[in-house]
Structure formats: structure tokens, C-alpha cells
Amino acid sequence: MTEPWSSTDAGILRLPSGRLVRGRGLSRPLPAGQEPTYAVYLLGSPPPQVAWEAEWLRWPDFRLPSDRARARELLARAWERAATDRVELACAGGRGRTGTALACLAVLDGVPAERVVEFVRRNYHPRAVETPWQRRYARGFQGPPSLPEPPAPTNRT
Template sequence: MSAPDAGVELFLAGRSCRIFAGPFAALPADAIGLCLDGANPRASEATLLHPIPDFDVPEDPDAFRATLQRFAGLLAASPERIGYIGCYAGFGRTGLALACLARMAGVAGDPVAWVRAAYDPRAVETPAQEEFARAFTA
């Protein structure tokens, strides 16, 4: 298993992208940041903000898909910058977003198993998050 800070590699918006993830409080300088925790002290520094309640799933799957597509587009437009996704601890909501991005990138098989192998075995914490990620369509 890769260390969480090693990032994951996905082919999005026409190019290979390395996405780092974890607690949003660890947002690196000059990263394209997607914050999933609206109460995070650094949420105002996010490039994109899509709050999801802790241990929950996005209320509107279409809006979440649009946010992830925008994130992928920003990464493709700025290949010199890194992408970073985070929530409070960097496991549940963050793992969910990574699993959905894996679906968008065409990763074969179970996106939950993929994110747990590629990022962290604790990723995607709840049955509802697992179900959302597995049902997510690009």
C-alpha cells in the first residue's frame, strides 16, 4: 500500500494527474484544493468547496459530479500544480471523492477496493459511502 501522502495517479480530463489527499488542514501551498468539510478552518483557502456532512454522502450526486469534473478540468489546465482533496481526517469523505474520481477515470472494478488499495485501507468509512461510490456514474 502506498502511503497516503504519496498521492494517487488517475487519468482525468485527458491527462495523468497525481492527486494527494488527507486532512484539509494539511493543504499544500499552491495546490488545487477540493475541501469537503465546510467547517474546516482552511476551507476558505479551497479552490473548490463541496461540503458533505461527516460520515455522510453528497446530497446531490449531480452537483458532486460537476464539482469533481471541475476539479479534473482545473488539474488538466494547470499541469504544474498538484491536486489535493481533503475533509476533516482524510478518510471517509475524501476516500469517497477519490473513489468517484476513479470511476470517472475509468478504473476497472470496485472503486472502494481501488481507493483502499491505492490510498488508505480506512478510506470510505460508512456503508452509505460505499454504496454511493459503487453506484456513482461518470
């Protein structure tokens, strides 16, 4: 198991299960401290090369993923890996696409669909999940059928 993110680091979202995931904007400098061990980059064009394992999900700005099945696959993989790895989700600005992807992880982690946008806005960024269609996508998100049930929430602080 990799040393986890610090819950006080910038951009860290703690899911109910205790998993920590970092969201960020690629247009800003890389935050000081630990680097991710796995990342999913949510961009309309290929991301820059990085020193850690990363995957690209084609997701144009202010839109939805171009390939919904691939989005389900990559976001489920990110959720699973967040149990043992430092996972990062990032788009250019770090709010719309990143917030939507974080909301999808929250759905996978057991947050009720009708509360995922509020959850991400309260715990990650107050303007996350920017567009009406991103909100609708997050609230209707379902992972792949083979995804295990989310673990019971932890009381870690």
C-alpha cells in the first residue's frame, strides 16, 4: 500500500469510506508534497506526460465524457485504486469536469445520487460540477456492473 494523501492537502476529497482523492486544475502548478501514483486526466486533448501512471479520458471543457462506457471504467478504476493509491482526477480548471468525476466517485462510494453535487461542493469546491448536464450526469452515474459494494463508512478524521 502506498502512503496515502494527507487529508489536509489542497484539493483532497475524503469519501465516506475514508478513501482520499485529489482533484486539481492542470492549469495551475503541481501542488507541493506527494505526487499521485495514479491519475485520470479529463481533457478534450491528450494530457502532458507525467512521471506517474496516468490515463486520459476524452472530456471536452463544459461537456460530458465522449465515451460514457470508458468513463465508467476509468472512474471505477480510480475509485478502486483510491483504497491503496494516491489517486488524482484533474481537468484544466479543476472544477467542472473534475468536480463531476469526483461526484461520480462519491456515487460509487455510497453517497445518495441526489446528494452527490452538494457533497462535492461542500467537501471539495463550492463551484464544482459547473453545468446542468454535468449535475444530471453525476446524479445518474452508475459504475460498471462488476463493481463491488462500497465499504461501510469509517470514522477517521
